[in-house]
Amino acid sequence: MRLRITGVVQGVGFRPFVYRAAEENGILGWVLNGEDGVHVVAEGSEIALARFVDTLRDRPPPAALVAGFEVMPAEVAGFAAFEIRESTGDGAPTVRISPDLAICDDCLRELFDPADRRFGYPYINCTNCGPRYSIVVGLPYDRPLTTMAEWPMCAPCEREYHDPSNRRFHAQPIACHACGPNYVLREGEHSLRGTEAIAAVAARLRAGAILAIKGIGGYHLACDARNPSAVATLRERKYRKERPFAVMVPDLARARALVELSPEAQTLLASIARPITLAPARLLLEGVAPDNRELGVMLPYAPLHHLLFAHGAPDVLVLTSANRSSEPIAYEDEDAFESLSGIADAFLVGERRIARRLDDSVARATAHAPAILRRARGLAPQAIATLPSTRPILALGADLKNAIALVVDGQAFVSQHVGDLDHFPARCAFEETVRDMCAMYEVRSEDLLVVHDAHPQYVSTVYAESLPGEHLAVQHHRAHVASVLAERAEWDRDVVGVAFDGTGFGDDGTIWGGEFFVGSLRRGFVRAAHLRTAPLPGGDAAARFPVQASAGFLWALDDLPDLEAPPFLFPQRYASAREMVRKGLRTFTTSSAGRLFDTVAALLGFTRESTFEGQAAMWLEHLAAASGPVAAYPFDLLERQLDYRPLLAAIVADRVRGRDVRAIARGFHESLADAIVAACEVLASGNPIVVSGGVFQNRLLLELLRERAGERLWANERVPANDGGISLGQAAIAALAHA
Ligand SMILES: [Zn+2]
């Protein structure tokens, strides 16, 4: 018989797996990687063939994702053996690179087997696991074009590499103690290598030190999460006041003690991408995730992490991207030494070079589907949508949480998370990523259709202007809505799109962020309604100060009590901001839902400065989650504008009356969910409700919407709802406009 298997089946150990299955079942014939999947020709008895097919179908390698499995009859050719044949043609390079994979069970067993020659070797890997994208410097994916090129294989590794029956057959990063890289501890003048270094690091962590540890896609900063003074020191040195840290624990049992793990969350946490998984916290770790309902947890994915725990590292480790404030993660050794010298007490340096930086991915499980909040290690690069366009498209995303998308032969690849482009190092990372992706997929820049945000001052827009080829500007919130439709390949479906976020440049030059659209990807989206506009004193700067935003949103309310008095206790900044609005000084117009969240948070007690984007909204959700269901406030569509005035007036009155702030916060969430569904009903009754934008990272809001709209609610599943998903939406709009 003849088989064709498609999906993610290349670079994941599929051919050796087929080879071994053939050996086990006495099958003759061959297997090869073709341009359109893995091809197999198999000869054997009927029973043997049936068993062979069952094995291929039921027990594929862990990283494989089988999409198609065709079995066809074939002529008997009388093969004498089963062999792995050389690949035919060049193949599209797009199918060749897999994301980095967490260590597999077989390698893990060998890692802790004293009789194995890779016992304790921190770079152990095989065709089923290990680094891919983080070590590739060019295509095809072959050792000379990876960062392993500088480590020639020893004879035993070479034998395994060339043995088709071996699990390490063509495992490009294959290495061992004798021939491969190792880890070195650098601490002042001292250095230790190998197991000694790893054991010393575990001891330093136990003693409360802060270590810079090289991982798969960059350096982490690590410390004992149960040691409040270590955590506080890390925050102080890193200039990271309150933004939550993620933690790593050795196993699922330890994870369960820290967070509530639904079956879906457990699957996500243990998936081969090993993302940071956000789940409701069960235990308060002082200083790790202040005022947060959730905690980000991950399991070990590199062999090194397992070794650190085995050598006695604290069993809850803060593991956060090594950088200063919001700069990109450090991944080159020299750069790390320089930028982290005042932060880390010592460095655990891996000798294998990292080809490109990859942060940890962040995801959250819901009963409905996982939500990706940051796509990076383990998830990038992946084709995440197929668009109806043959033209190469480069979509540059937005300036916050930037990620770019490249469309080649209709396949849309979204890059790893790049970061916030207002910092110079992030701009460099952004340009590097553009060059890297174009080179990786062999796209010539002259052929590109370049898509960018409509904001004329975005760094990504200005950069787009420096590129040759045709250009297209796409409005921010339409791109948000389009990202959901691209994931679902819904080109023609009429929907009502709801894009709620902090900031985006609107058609009329004002700051949008609470938008309703009707239309389809093919016909385009018409703005059908929006959050009632408010004056925004100080523009984007108001995003850092909830009371400043509130001065604008409360401006149109009559009979406000003195907000500087209890229970509100607004700081002086509020009065100055009100003065700015009164005089029209540096005051802009906005329909931003993000700023409405800030306003409500300020009224309920968040009157300080936000130290990271979305902090006040997160705080508000945390508060609301502590309350059971309550009645909604009035929040209705009035002349195609969602009128927040009655809502805010009722919240102010409740607060003066002394109502529990948790109930008020919950009421606000209920009101928003009611208002969105009711507005969609008016605008396009019965059509799918497509929600996207940073506001919809709010777990409670999404749950409340799901209760009301059920399957009619479409949200992001494969790209982030925040600006990290913008580039996919831009690419989809461009693909349809030029289809
Ligand atoms: Zn392995």
Ligand SMILES: [Zn+2]
């Ligand atoms: Zn070796």
